[in-house]
Amino acid sequence: MSRQNNLKIAITLSLLSVFFFSCAPKHDKPTAYKADWTKMKDIINSVKEPVFQNKTYLVSDFGAVADGVFDNTQAFKKAIETCSANGGGIVSVSYGKYFTGPIHLQSNVNLHLEEGAELLFSTNTKDYPIVHTSFEGVELMNYSPLIYAYQKSNVAVTGKGTINGQAGNQNWWSWCGKDVYGWKKGDPIQNVKRLMEMGDNSVPVADRLFGDGYYLRPNFIEFFDCKNVMLKDIKIVNAPFWIIHPIKSVNVIVDGVNIISHGPNNDGCDPEYSRNVIIRNCSFNTGDDCIAIKSGRDTDGRRVNIPSENIVVQNCKMFDGHGGVTMGSEISAGVRNVYVENCDMDSPELDRAIRIKSNTRRGGFVENVCVRNLRIGEVKESVLGIDLFYSIHGNQTGNYMPKVQNIYLENITVKNGGKYGILAKGHAESPIKNIVFKNVTIDKIGSNYSVENVENLQFINTTINGIQIEQPK
Structure with missing residues (x-):
């Protein structure tokens, strides 16, 4: 064999070895995942606090009485609706205890609780209308959340006051069916199974009617399908169920909130189907x-x-x-x-x-x-x-x-x-x-x-x- 043929064979073998080496599976150790913290900065920069008109509406001007007994449901309703109808602003709650049923927020309204103001929510289920809400990740028609905003924009609850759900072993909590929360054999118990079956069978949400007789506890503060939402500085105690629940909402700020609530399923903050949510400077002492x-x-x-x-x-x-x-x-x-x-x-x-x-x-x-x-x-x-x-x-x-x-x-x-x-x-x-x-x-x-x-x-x-x-x- 000539030297020229030997050289051709050597070159061919060399090329083949390079080809096979490059195609061979590699067993290098995988590199560590690296966090992208610049993405966090972009999120923070994109979420702005809602801005409200410099107009104040005192709930006392709409008939509210701070004695812890008088039913202020209509006073809050009138103050919030009037504020929203006039382009928005601040609905102010001054010092004292205000007994009330559910509060439904409207667009462009900041419900502001002054220091020393406390909302005491009714534990009577008759005070809670049936609305479109959610229970443990399944939508339904059930008791209204205690504070509720549905398809609103630019809404807030702020101030140094307290929001008290008044839940305990004597009312909402026992429905979970656990004796540690006051339930006894023969007492009412939540019918979760029926709801889960409806969800699995794709029953239309409008036909998932619950409320009295089914014992599914309401969420405390729920922003449902809202934009530009803020909770700031408030104290929250004794929730029936999930405490802060933004669902299908975009641009949410929860800032400086202090939560103390040890009931069943008392999650502190549950963003669900939500985007661009900032939770900062908060304290959580919860039952879940x-x-x-x-x-x-x-x-x-x-x-x-x-x-x-x-x-x-x-x-x-x-x-x-x-x-x-x-x-x-x-x-x-x-x-x-x-x-x-x-x-x-x-x-x-x-x-x-x-x-x-x-x-x-x-x-x-x-x-x-x-x-x-x-x-x-x-x-x-x-x-x-x-x-x-x-x-x-x-x-x-x-x-x-x-x-x-x-x-x-x-x-x-x-x-x-x-x-x-x-x-x-x-x-x-x-x-x-x-x-x-x-x-x-x-x-x-x-x-x-x-x-x-x-x-x-x-x-x-x-x-x-x-x-x-x-x-x-």
């Missing part, structure tokens, strides 16, 4: 999740199909609750772009700091959850909990595989971490992807982590119980 981001339940959530997205939580304090910031379990339309920063969480009754929950009946997705600068004193179960087998209300298996990816925690200090740093359980068919712990220090914890079906779990400069954590193999 402090903040729970939702997007509808099962068939009804898939019918509506509006993800909750662009949610910012800043400078908040979380005390008692099932989770500090939670996504789910009513999450069938998905959640994306959640930013949590500069928060303090601390209570022996706080189960988890960051929590994600779904199952194959809920389905949905959670993606791009970015958390930084948390100071955690004590949590009971885990710093990060992800449960995609979450079970409540009977069989929760179905054909809708939940998807979770891109969960990022940075600059977290935990004094007493409970049982696990991370407790995450995914599905083999749909693993949880991309969990990053960066600059995290956790002390007094039982186990570093317990994970099933998690891909690309990254520890970067993370220390647990004084030992730097190595990458899982």
